[in-house]
Amino acid sequence: MNPIPPTALPFSEATFVLVLALLMVAPLAIAGVALINTGLGRSRSAAQSLLGNLVILAVAAIVFTIVGAALAGNLTDTASVAGRTFHLAGKPWNWIGSGRLFLGGIGSAQPQSQLALLFEFLAVALAAMLPWGSGADRLRLTAGCAAAAVMSATVFPLTAHWIWGGGWLAQLGVNFSLGAGFLDGGGAATVHTLGGLSALAMVWIAGSRKGKFPKEGLSTALPGHNAVYVLFGCLLALVGWLAWNVAGAVLWLHAPLASLPVTALNTLLSASSAVVATFAVTRIRFGKPDASLCANGWMAGLVASTACAGLITPAASLFVGLVAGIATPLLVELCELALSIDDPSGAITVHAAGGLWGLLAVGIFAHQPGQLVAQLVGIAALLGLILPLIYLLFWLLNRVHPFRVDPDGERIGMDLHELGGGAYPDFVIHRDESYR
């Protein structure tokens, strides 16, 4: 819809204030995801789950301050791109940022760089929370924090620099005439696909919950304990996502102010068509609509919109959401029943698959020559380089500090085992028959 200007113009004061205000609202997306993670877990792990989300956010922010922001390389005092570059086939390949540790130089950085940094802080927190939701009911709290620290210090800064910091993916347009380079307006790649793929690596390494996949028969249904948390989390996430996508469109796509209402509208339309599609699919498949799958569909629509809301038309947004909404329940079922992937929060389907679909949709609907190839190269980098890298890092981390609690801890629940008290002390906790 919008031709992408090759370079960012300096912000006016009004634009600065607008983006800053939006970034104050965007953390509601994080709050929504935290509620969804908690609601989709079991009641005896609820306090540990929500505390984990909080602590992971804090760890991600601290580690990103110490080292991550320097490697992401967005904090510059000039308009030029800072980073380490090598040359291949006569082209520069800017692969990692070269900023200063502990946010050195933040005082003299351009206002635009400071807003970009604030956006990255929110992005790294959300990305680090996604594997925690997938590892619910079996991950140690300290292991979740360690994984968040690893992500915030390595893969997130790397990906953020490639896409948002003027790295080689962002330069595909300039160097190889591939559209406007790899485009990711709100973090579909850096937050959602990265977080979803990290969740996949986490689930593979930690394994499934005890009793989830018995030796014989179908997988055991372990439904989330609080659908109200989940659905309220979806509503909360909408508010955050509207702010997130609009702020991202200004910061990363250099969208003019006049196009921002359409960006917000596209976000809403994508989520709306996704939830209606999921509602219909689950109604047809199971006879009744499924609340948690509808929530996953809604989130998948929001995630898909993250990449493309600032770039496509409202009609295209409806289509993007429709595809996300149809695919989500089918993929959740495929992961659980056919692929033995125990993902309580659905982050792998919602965030990894939804994010990849949104990134692809940019290439399909952006109507710039070479844009589709640029998006495909970015997807290839995420799947072919980042997923094996995060698997290797998590595998090493698991050798040093095992992710999983001992079987007794899993039996009594994470709240009692790790915190010494439950989230709902007045409730009777049912005996778990799967441990017999």
Add this chain to the structure above:
Amino acid sequence: MKYAGLLVMPAGFFLSIAAVLLFPAPAPRTAFVLCGLAVEGLGLVVAVRGHMEPRGESRR
């Protein structure tokens, strides 16, 4: 098997990069980038199969 799939996936990535470097024309470039993604897809399938938990008679 689980690690073999993860080792194949970077090969697909480098195939995509090679396509961008070696083919200036859009059609072969797109085709080879898609081939790189297909290789990554194969690696992903192998990795998923390698991580699946053995269950039931049909999967022995």
